[in-house]
Amino acid sequence: MIKKQNSFKCDDMRPYVILNAAMTLDGKIATKTGSSEISGEEDLKRVHELRRDVDGIMVGINTVIADDPRLTVHKIPSKKQDNPIRVVVDNKARTPLNSRILSDDAETIIAITENSNEEDFKERHQKLEKVATIFLSGKKQINLKDLMEYLYIKGIKILMLEGGSTLNFSMIKEGLIDELRICIAPMVVGGHNSKTLFDGEGFDFMNEAINLDLIKNYRLGKDLILEYKVKK
Numbered sequence: 001m002i003k004k005q006n007s008f009k010c011d012d013m014r015p016y017v018i019l020n021a022a023m024t025l026d027g028k029i030a031t032k033t034g035s036s037e038i039s040g041e042e043d044l045k046r047v048h049e050l051r052r053d054v055d056g057i058m059v060g061i062n063t064v065i066a067d068d069p070r071l072t073v074h075k076i077p078s079k080k081q082d083n084p085i086r087v088v089v090d091n092k093a094r095t096p097l098n099s100r101i102l103s104d105d106a107e108t109i110i111a112i113t114e115n116s117n118e119e120d121f122k123e124r125h126q127k128l129e130k131v132a133t134i135f136l137s138g139k140k141q142i143n144l145k146d147l148m149e150y151l152y153i154k155g156i157k158i159l160m161l162e163g164g165s166t167l168n169f170s171m172i173k174e175g176l177i178d179e180l181r182i183c184i185a186p187m188v189v190g191g192h193n194s195k196t197l198f199d200g201e202g203f204d205f206m207n208e209a210i211n212l213d214l215i216k217n218y219r220l221g222k223d224l225i226l227e228y229k230v231k232k
């Protein structure tokens with residue numbers, strides 16, 4: 001269990017954020033068609049143990065649309081109260097109403113922007129309000145720092161970030177990731193349109209890179225697990 005450990009603390013009014021992902025040796029978290037079954041069985045068990053031990057779990061809207069994830073603890077024996085609060089970063093309220101993330105297995109928070117020019121934005125917002133907790137933020141893009149503060153006040157002290165590439169980059173660029181736990185599978189898929197661990201706009205120069213400290217590495221079944229802390 002990690003919930004009670006003091007090392008999972010940060011100074012700001014925000015959760016301690018752990019990015020967890022699985023990638024191929026060539027850094028892809030999905031193929032160009034969106035196929036993303038990468039982790040071996042042992043790694044999936046590790047992921048679900050982590051899900052059980054955190055307070056919240058967050059993904060970007062494209063991940064919800066591509067994968068229709070449950071984001072519950074379902075690959076190890078568990079109870080309903082083991083499920084973390086689920087959070088979707090969804091500018092334009094595009095979360096489909098039949099998404100598995102809206103099941104009653106746990107609370108779901110959907111962060112959407114205050115307004116949008118899209119015709120049916122208001123209608124989608126109103127429908128989602130009936131099935132999820134809505135957090136309004138930002139004009140065109142969710143303000144991630146405000147969202148982190150809101151989640152912290154809601155009681156989410158440890159947040160697991162589960163992708164995808166665009167949200168991962170925004171979070172690390174804003175200095176909002178504390179730790180990375182990456183599963184590297186012995187697979188190569190290639191493709192310049194395949195999603196990588198961090199996409200977004202990227203940095204221009206190496207001296208802008210986010211620097212990491214490798215704190216742990218081990219083999220897990222067929223996979224290699226690397227754990228890093230982000231250098232502050």
Ligand SMILES: NC(=O)C1=CN([C@@H]2O[C@H](COP(=O)(O)OP(=O)(O)OC[C@H]3O[C@@H](n4cnc5c(N)ncnc54)[C@H](O)[C@@H]3O)[C@@H](O)[C@H]2O)C=CC1
Nearest residue numbers: 021022029030036060061062063142163164165166167170
């Ligand atoms: N192998 C793995 O561990 C995982 C793989 N994936 C894969 O990642 C792919 C999805 O990744 P992406 O397309 O990059 O989408 P994403 O899941 O990162 O969602 C990005 C979207 O989030 C919204 N957003 C709102 N505010 C934002 C902000 N401040 N910063 C960034 N985004 C913001 C925007 O609409 C943006 O387009 C899927 O194919 C999925 O299968 C996703 C999670 C884990």
Ligand SMILES: Nc1nc(O)c(N)c(N[C@@H]2O[C@H](COP(=O)(O)O)[C@@H](O)[C@H]2O)n1
Nearest residue numbers: 022036037038039067069070071072162
């Ligand atoms: N750790 C990990 N390994 C993989 O191979 C993956 N494809 C993912 N994907 C993430 O898990 C979500 C699916 O969760 P459910 O099993 O439906 O609860 C998916 O949306 C990605 O966030 N992760």
